[in-house]
Amino acid sequence: MTEATTASAPLGTAPLLEAPILEAVDVTKSFTQDGTPTQALKGVSLSVAPGEFVSIVGRSGSGKSTLLSVLSTLLRPDSGQLSYNGLDLTRATEAEINALRHGDFAVIFQFHYLLPYLTALENTLLPFMRGLRPVSGAQRKRALECLERVGLADKGHRLPGQLSGGEQQRVAIARALVKDARILFADEPTGSLDSATGATVMELLGQIHKDGLSVVMVTHNEQYASLSDRVVRMADGLVAG
Secondary structure, three states: OOOOEOOOOOOOOOOOOOOOOEEEEEEEEEEEEOOEEEEEEEEEEEEEOOOOEEEEEOOOOOOHHHHHHHHOOOOOOOEEEEEEOOEEOOOOOHHHHHHHHOOOEEEEOOOOOOOOOOOHHHHHOHHHOOOOOOOOHHHHHHHHHHHHHOOOOOOOOOOHHHOOHHHHHHHHHHHHHOOOOOEEEEEOOOOOOOHHHHHHHHHHHHHHHHOOOEEEEEOOOHHHHOOOOEEEEEEOOEEOO
16 A cells, blocks of 8 residues: 655544554546546555544545545445455445445535525434434434534524525534444535635534544645645545655
């Protein structure tokens, strides 16, 4: 595995050398558009330790967002191996993958993807809304706790259109955290925000990381990347040395 650079100003104490909680080995991924194949990942290896904050940076088209999608199981790799806590995700069943997506894994994106007709509290509760089962009192309490954690305890009744862009992103983070995930995947979480609001979101991610959550973040912002425990640089579908 190609060595990645280490940031000089981590958000928290860098983790000790432990068995990785998440590991990709020689992962490849290709796409075909208009009959032309493009290899987005050309044999990428990367491991994430428990409680580690890893930033993935690179130019547009370098493969960083594709790698995050593979690591978070939103995309299946074409070849290579991906494992989480000893489970081979390349051979896992759809039921096992879905269990991870609804439990240990959480994802936030550049855009918030909040449902406009639901309040902040209802959007936070979405991971609990499966089928016709009503939300329990314990689940509602958990959602309120997550909104309080992101500084929106008094805005749970508001619709997304009544919130600022930064507040909407914080609702998205609360929604991601509501099920006690172990790894948070963040794809350009500050990309649609101004610098001041982006800094607030990064501070929140730092607080979450200090509580022991592993974070894997894709960003184009070198300043934000430097705050993580480790920076992985990508170029042309490979981890750059």
